[in-house]
Amino acid sequence: MGQIILQDVTKQFGTVEVIKPLDLDIQDGEFVVFVGPSGCGKSTLLRLIAGLEDVTSGTILIDGQDATLTPPAKRRLAMVFQSYALYPHMSVAKNIAFPLRMAGLPRAEIDKKVKAAAATLNLTDYLDRRPGQLSGGQRQRVAIGRAIVREPAAFLFDEPLSNLDAALRVNMRLEISELHNQLQTTMIYVTHDQVEAMTMADKIVVLSAGRIEQVGSPLELYRAPKNTFVAGFIGSPKMNFIDGRDAQEAGAAQIGIRPEHLRLSMEEGKWSGLVTVSEHLGSDTFLHVNVDGVGTLTARSDGEFGVRHGDRVHLTPIEERIHRFDADGKAI
């Protein structure tokens, strides 16, 4: 079991309120991603759940039990840190065995579990090595190994892939998703990378300035963002925001349109402008177009779209994909 409920939780550091009163339900087996820009409080929220920071007010329930004052060791949660936080003086085997040793398990059982975890994570050949002799990806796997042997109620990941290079990040992302499918244990994952959030999560919690902006499945957030912050944060490249006459015509203070929802044409369209930058990725083409009277818009086209800097193109938004926002930035 791994149900985690936060009720009216707040956190202050001195006089600064880093987590404003918030409620959150995380169901057993869910993969929840906390996402938001730097300093939004996502890591603090994770540390509150872990027990590494004390809440200023509010309640944290783990499997129905009030765990607000429970020390981290007793919460049955395992955490994977951004810095891996491996014990440098211990071998891989001893690192993985550490939580079991602390739990007082018999040696034979510890050995069995360490071997099983090492096999799952392809670490069998490295069991005798020290963390310093491993690559970043291997270290991260050891950190995950140390978490899984405990069979925790939930896993907490604090930006675990930030220190890895791009290619390895994609691999590890898949491995963590596979691990979740395999274990079906609750996972809470903190990242500032919305691509990680979109690809891994069952449920995304978007945070900004210590407040939850929206909670929902990746596609819910993509299709129906509640405000301009979520609309701008979820989706890559970022949503285009347009105000002025075009927004008024749509009955809003501001409208938003995703780059993939702008039809590109060389002949005609609602807006026309000059290409400032064209990015050709092969599978997609991203164009940054300086539209007369509107500003710079980003548009995406499938495959190759043969234009270059300075060419004139026409853009037409797909009507039903236009997001409308009021003067406060809330979705209409």
Place this chain on the structure above:
Amino acid sequence: MARAIPTRQKIVMSVIAWAIAFLIFFPILWTILTSFKTEAEAVATPPSFLFFDWTLENYVTVQERSNYFRHFMNSVIISLGSTVAGLVIAIPAAWSMAFVPAKRTKDILMWMLSTKMLPAVGVLIPIYLIFRDTGLLDTRLGLVIVLTMINLPIIVWMLFTYFREIPGDILEAARMDGATLRSEILYVLVPMAVPGIASTLLLNIILAWNEAFWTLNLTAARSAPLTAFIASYSSPEGLFYAKLSAASTMAIAPILILGWFSQKQLVRGLTFGAVK
């Protein structure tokens, strides 16, 4: 890129360094040489440097007159005892200062260190009276207590500097892994800080070994360490330089040897955290 230093400059700098080192070491060398002279040669003018009749007579006399081994054992017990006691107290203290700092942690550290600036003689009488009334005068336990307290600020400060270099994440990981505070300190913090703890231990042994003020004032015969053994050769009947030198050489030899073999560790300990 490091700036290349011309060879001539290197030679000049080396010569200056050796000259300074020799100047610092000279009193010790002179003491050692004097210990092999007769009393007459020890006070002769002009003094002879290497060309005199080498003799072991002073060492024999010193050994006959006083029990070197007993003083040596007292020194070992007092310096080791006070160092171990200091570490046991200082490790948790430095842990809390490094990992759970409060608003006034820095002030507390400065205050602790400031007690080292206090002239020891200022507290001699109260401590003497307390020791007299509690029966701690002239006991090894009494000296262990005093030297632990005297050197505690330095031990805490050194360990704090080491611990601060250890990423807090690792200790938090241990906490998440189910470690109690005791296991966290014992299985994670201490093994990671072994180099730091080792140099703190070495430095403190040396400080305690050389401590003269308290050892001379709070001991008489039973628990007197090597410092008192040396002092006993500066008697009212007059100074016997050769014998005094022999006693001094015997007293400093063990710590000199320890210092020589652990100099790498000591230098690292004293410069830790200075560059990073």
